[in-house]
Amino acid sequence: MTSAYTSRPQGSRLADLLAAHAQLLSIAGFFLIMVVIFSIASPVFLSTGNILNLVRQIAPILIVAVAMTFVITTGGIDLSVGSVVALINASAAIVLQMGLPWPIAVIGLLLLGAAIGAIQGWFIAYQGIQAFIVTLAGLSALRGIALLMTEGFSIPISTDLGFVAIGREWLLGVPVPTWIAFLIVAAGFLTFWGTRFGRYVTAIGANQEAARRSGISTKQILLWVYVLTGLASALAGIIIAARLGSGSSNAAVGFELEVIAAVVLGGTSLMGGRGSIAGTVLGALTIGVIGNGLILSHVSPFFTQIVTGSIILLAVWLNARVFSRLASGARRKT
């Protein structure tokens, strides 16, 4: 006895779409929940002033998190970003104090950041040393260099220089750091989604040997993603120096953790092969909102780190356990 040979009916495309973007939807939902909670807890939270302050504050995290999304999508990690920020931050103050014209200083510092990334990337891509180890060494050594250069002191940057405008000026009612972050996010999004480079970053994370067998120069691409984090960290270091009007080796302590948390919150897989710039943006916004909201709600600053850590774990847990199950459940029902 046989039944009729028919093609399997095609389910709804919407269900597939929901499943494919479950992670993004869940972080977006989580972000909105945070916004609602803090806007109830503090009346000023949703004021224009506070929102602009928030987007200026998270600009450095956002910039580095976009680059970190590329690194993590290849299956790597860059733990040195906070130390690169500190090194560039301190170097900026030092070279400006020496009287170097600020535009040249900015270009030189960006190149320095890229060079640091290239050196780490070379060890990772061409010498096959684990990214975790290389950048852990970078985390320690680079902040050490910053400490050595500043001897632990904070070095002031003259506010007469145009340099501080990078961190303090406003353009069309929006702070300059926010504009810079916006441009980086747009460029990062287009590169990740639309270019060969972005495609190969995903391919390497999914199956590096398959990518190599497809004729992709995997080592070159791997080196480049660390150049990107170096460059982004340098930019973040410059923005922070300009905003605070000083350079210090103690800048951006714990920065790498915030950046990695933002990327992972956004649904980029630490195993590689799966990344989302839109998710990273939402992740960084969420981390910014939590930090800002807790301060406005007058939570003791001693609690902030505990609460932030717990919320991140909660968000990732919800993401992994609840939302993705809902998404696949929705898929099954159709």
Place this chain on the structure above:
Amino acid sequence: MNANQTQGAAAAAPIPRIALSGIKKRFGSVEAIRGVDLALYPGECVGLVGDNAAGKSTLTKIISGTYVPDEGTISINGEPVRFATPADARKHHIEMVYQDLSLCDTIDVAGNLYLGREPMNGIFLDRKAMRDGARAMLERLEIKIPNLDALVAQLSGGQRQSIAIARAAAFDPQVLIMDEPTSALAVKEVEAVLDLINRVKAKGVTVVLITHRLQDLFNVCDRITVMYEGLKVAERKIADTDLTDLVSLIVGKGHGMGGHA
């Protein structure tokens, strides 16, 4: 066993399209390939058979640039070449279906088919061209995949294998190496692959087929090369051999008597 083995489209060519000589490859303590010579001519299909771990995959990966041999030379149309990476072999139109398929699970079907040679629209990937091209490639092989946006991880084993085959066959290869391309395929799909081999052979493509389904070899191959423990132990024209002969060559009972060509 030389010169007059070819009977394909471009039979007269005296120079092999690919010639390996004295190839050796060692992995730590394992000497995977212990000195192999092999000549492949245009328009022929050579079957490569042998026991598990005989070195078939390793030898073909050397041809596709995946491994660099420790010793020995490769020449293409008489010119010596050196493949440092698979990209070098791809430039010489050598394509391979790998035993492990070498797909990127988190990339969609079209993306895998075009991996490494994406059609571009300025600096951006031309997604429409990729999708249309992918549909055409799959149709030519009669592969049914309803949703080209599906990630490769979501496909069945046979669908994945079909994608690996389509990818290797689609970009006008001159040498097409297939390492167990039909191990996960159903009846109709196996037939489609054998048809494909006969079609590309007629166009002058050199095909190397590794398979444990010996009966398939008799449908498509012109010659059969037998490997044993890293050595080439026998070579037979398809007309001069049969299943029992092949089986005894593979398990190592026949090669002491030498070839009877």
